[in-house]
Amino acid sequence: MLLKAALALLIAGVMAFTFYSFTSRPDYEVGFQMEQGTLHAKVQSSEIYPKSAYANNALQIKMQNAAKEEYLYIGVKWFRNGQEIYNYNEPKLVLGKFAKGDQIRAEVNLLGPEALDEPVVTLPVTILNTPPQIVEASSDLKSEASDVIFARVNAVDADRDQLRYRYKWYINGSEVKGETKATLNVAKCEKGDEVYAEIVATDGLDESQPFKAEAITIGSNAPEITSTPPQVIGKDRKYVYQVAANAPDPSSLTYALDTAPEGMTIDQTGRIEWQLPNPEVGERVFQVVIRVTDSTGGEAVQQFELAVTATASTTE
Numbered sequence: 001m002l003l004k005a006a007l008a009l010l011i012a013g014v015m016a017f018t019f020y021s022f023t024s025r026p027d028y029e030v031g032f033q034m035e036q037g038t039l040h041a042k043v044q045s046s047e048i049y050p051k052s053a054y055a056n057n058a059l060q061i062k063m064q065n066a067a068k069e070e071y072l073y074i075g076v077k078w079f080r081n082g083q084e085i086y087n088y089n090e091p092k093l094v095l096g097k098f099a100k101g102d103q104i105r106a107e108v109n110l111l112g113p114e115a116l117d118e119p120v121v122t123l124p125v126t127i128l129n130t131p132p133q134i135v136e137a138s139s140d141l142k143s144e145a146s147d148v149i150f151a152r153v154n155a156v157d158a159d160r161d162q163l164r165y166r167y168k169w170y171i172n173g174s175e176v177k178g179e180t181k182a183t184l185n186v187a188k189c190e191k192g193d194e195v196y197a198e199i200v201a202t203d204g205l206d207e208s209q210p211f212k213a214e215a216i217t218i219g220s221n222a223p224e225i226t227s228t229p230p231q232v233i234g235k236d237r238k239y240v241y242q243v244a245a246n247a248p249d250p251s252s253l254t255y256a257l258d259t260a261p262e263g264m265t266i267d268q269t270g271r272i273e274w275q276l277p278n279p280e281v282g283e284r285v286f287q288v289v290i291r292v293t294d295s296t297g298g299e300a301v302q303q304f305e306l307a308v309t310a311t312a313s314t315t316e
Helices: 002-023 068-073
Strands: 047-049 059-062 074-080 103-110 133-140 148-156 164-171 183-185 194-202 238-242 254-259 271-275 283-293 299-309
Antiparallel strands (some): 164 194, 254 283
C-alpha cells in the first residue's frame, strides 16, 4: 500500500509540474508558429528601420510579416560604432542613444526553444545629417535706433550644427533684387509698404524649407519724442527747447510746429527758439504743438502750454 501511495503522489507531482510549466510561461511553440516553419525564419530577415535614419528618429527592429506580439520573443543587442550599447535590449532604440555619423547595427535572436545558436546580425545603418528647421522669424524695425529693418530668426538643428542663413526681402510681395543680408534699408520703403524676409537655414550639408518671416507695415514704427519742454525762460526773455526723439533713422526726422505763438521757430535739428513779446499786464497762455515725422511717414506729436506773465521770468 505504501508503494502504491508513493507512486500515486509521484504521478500527481509530475502532472502538476507539467501543468504549471505550460501555463506559467509563454507558449513559445504557439508564439513562433507560422504557416511555414517557425518565427526564427523571420528573424533571419530582420532589418533596422527607418533605413534613412536621423538623430531625431527612433530606430527599431522590423521582421517581415511578424505580428506585434511576436516581438516579445526576440532579444536584441544594439551596437554603436562597433561598441555594444550595454543594458539596452529593446527592439526600439530611442533618441539620445546615437548621433549624426554613428553607424548602428543590431544582433537579433529568439527566446525560448526556437532560439538560434548564433544571432542574426542586421545590416548597419549610418545616422544621416538632419536638416535644420526654422520655427519662427520676424521683421523688426522697433528694437533699436537704426536705419534698417532686421530679420530675426529662431531655428533648431537636431545635430546641434552651427547654422548660417540666406535671406530674400519682399516689399508688397515683390522680391527686392540684390538684398540677401539680414537687414534691409528703410530708404527702399514707403509708408504703408508691407515688408518681410524669406529665410533659409543651412548647416553646411542640408537646408531648411524657406520660411516667411512675420511681415511689418512701414509707418507702424512711429518716432517717439523723449524730451520734456523746459519750464525756464532766460533772463533775456528767450525760450529755448531742444526736441529729442528716438527713431530707426534719426537723420530722416523732420520737425514742424503745428501750433505755436507768433515768432516761435523750429529748425531741422528740433531746436525751438522764441523771443517772448514785450511784457503785458496779466497772464497769457500760448499753445504749442510739435510734430516729428520720419522718412516712412511715421510721426509723433507733443503738445503743451506756455503761461507767461508780465512780471514772471518762468513759466507756470
